[in-house]
Amino acid sequence: MELNQHAEKLANLTFSLLANCQEKEVRLAEIHGLTQAEFRCLRLFGSDETVNNKKIAERMNLSPSRLTRIIDGLVNKEYIIREIDPNDRRNMRVTLSSKGQSLVKQLNKAYVDIHREILKDIDPDQHEPLTTALEHLLEALEKWLAKS
Amino acid sequence: MELNQHAEKLANLTFSLLANCQEKEVRLAEIHGLTQAEFRCLRLFGSDETVNNKKIAERMNLSPSRLTRIIDGLVNKEYIIREIDPNDRRNMRVTLSSKGQSLVKQLNKAYVDIHREILKDIDPDQHEPLTTALEHLLEALEKWLAKS
DNA sequence: TAACGATTTTTGATATGCACAATTATTAAT
DNA sequence: ATTAATAATTGTGCATATCAAAAATCGTTA
Numbered sequence: 001m002e003l004n005q006h007a008e009k010l011a012n013l014t015f016s017l018l019a020n021c022q023e024k025e026v027r028l029a030e031i032h033g034l035t036q037a038e039f040r041c042l043r044l045f046g047s048d049e050t051v052n053n054k055k056i057a058e059r060m061n062l063s064p065s066r067l068t069r070i071i072d073g074l075v076n077k078e079y080i081i082r083e084i085d086p087n088d089r090r091n092m093r094v095t096l097s098s099k100g101q102s103l104v105k106q107l108n109k110a111y112v113d114i115h116r117e118i119l120k121d122i123d124p125d126q127h128e129p130l131t132t133a134l135e136h137l138l139e140a141l142e143k144w145l146a147k148s
Numbered sequence: 149m150e151l152n153q154h155a156e157k158l159a160n161l162t163f164s165l166l167a168n169c170q171e172k173e174v175r176l177a178e179i180h181g182l183t184q185a186e187f188r189c190l191r192l193f194g195s196d197e198t199v200n201n202k203k204i205a206e207r208m209n210l211s212p213s214r215l216t217r218i219i220d221g222l223v224n225k226e227y228i229i230r231e232i233d234p235n236d237r238r239n240m241r242v243t244l245s246s247k248g249q250s251l252v253k254q255l256n257k258a259y260v261d262i263h264r265e266i267l268k269d270i271d272p273d274q275h276e277p278l279t280t281a282l283e284h285l286l287e288a289l290e291k292w293l294a295k296s
Numbered sequence: 297t298a299a300c301g302a303t304t305t306t307t308g309a310t311a312t313g314c315a316c317a318a319t320t321a322t323t324a325a326t
Numbered sequence: 327a328t329t330a331a332t333a334a335t336t337g338t339g340c341a342t343a344t345c346a347a348a349a350a351t352c353g354t355t356a
Contacts, residue, residue, distance in 0.1 A: 119155055
């Protein structure tokens with residue numbers, strides 16, 4: 001059966017890709033003197049967004065208490081600003097500092113650069129099918145996760 | 149520029165795929181009562197293979213000391229057997245027990261099953277381009293990691 | 297308006313994941 | 327025969343993460 005062979009190949013590929021992508025994230029975080037958690041947290045910021053602790057925790061799939069400490073680190077390093085939300089003083093308004101904004105932009109740029117480098121090694125005719133296929137893969141994966 | 153747009157899209161896709169694949173691994177490990185590390189370790193065993201501590205550590209990209217403890221766990225749960233290599237008594241011969249072998253087979257089967265399910269949601273004409281494109285992506289990623 | 301319950305964050309305690317350095321056992325080399 | 331090299335383990339320390347409890351604030355309702 002063709003389907004089985006493709007499934008097997010796909011299983012091995014996503015397994016290897018996962019490991020390599022993780023390694024890539026570690027390297028990138030290191031380069032910028034951030035812990036992995038801090039790196040991931042910054043990556044999840046839209047460049048001019050303001051959110052509260054809990055929202056970030058949900059995005060990162062971590063507990064709010066964990067987030068408090070990650071943000072502590074980022075505040076210490078002066079990448080983000082944390083202030084009490086005047087509308088609801090229980091909330092914290094978490095925003096990128098200007099230093100943070102430029103880093104996020106730089107990170108995003110580097111992230112895209114890497115993938116541009118990668119694409120250079122792939123036949124341009126395959127760029128379109130690659131991205132659309134990956135979109136489908138992601139969609140299907142999300143569906144699988146949702147139902148289990 | 150087309151290339152830039154594709155690079156940007158690809159960057160976002162791999163970012164999301166990474167998160168989802170991680171979540172998938174967590175779920176699978178949980179289902180079988182294993183920690184993520186134990187799960188990954190078992191996944192890396194050929195079903196009738198015998199290797200030593202160090203080799204596994206290299207495969208998993210972890211320190212030998214970490215591996216000692218992961219294997220401790222798997223020995224306790226009776227999935228693998230650890231014995232001194234008679235040819236070189238410094239080495240440990242690590243092998244799957246029969247219980248371990250059947251679990252690994254089951255895990256591999258489940259892993260492939262998931263990806264078959266995922267492929268069912270994707271147009272069969274796209275299966276071939278998807279896997280070859282992913283192969284290229286992986287190759288390019290490995291190359292990038294190697295040179296930095 | 298005073299009191300109660302719900303919500304957001306923080307803090308303290310605790311558990312796990314992981315690497316590094318030191319230690320032990322063994323082998324290979326001079 | 328002694329020394330150097332190698333494999334695994336153990337001790338230690340830091341990063342990661344959760345949970346429970348506490349503190350502050352808000353909304354509701356008696």
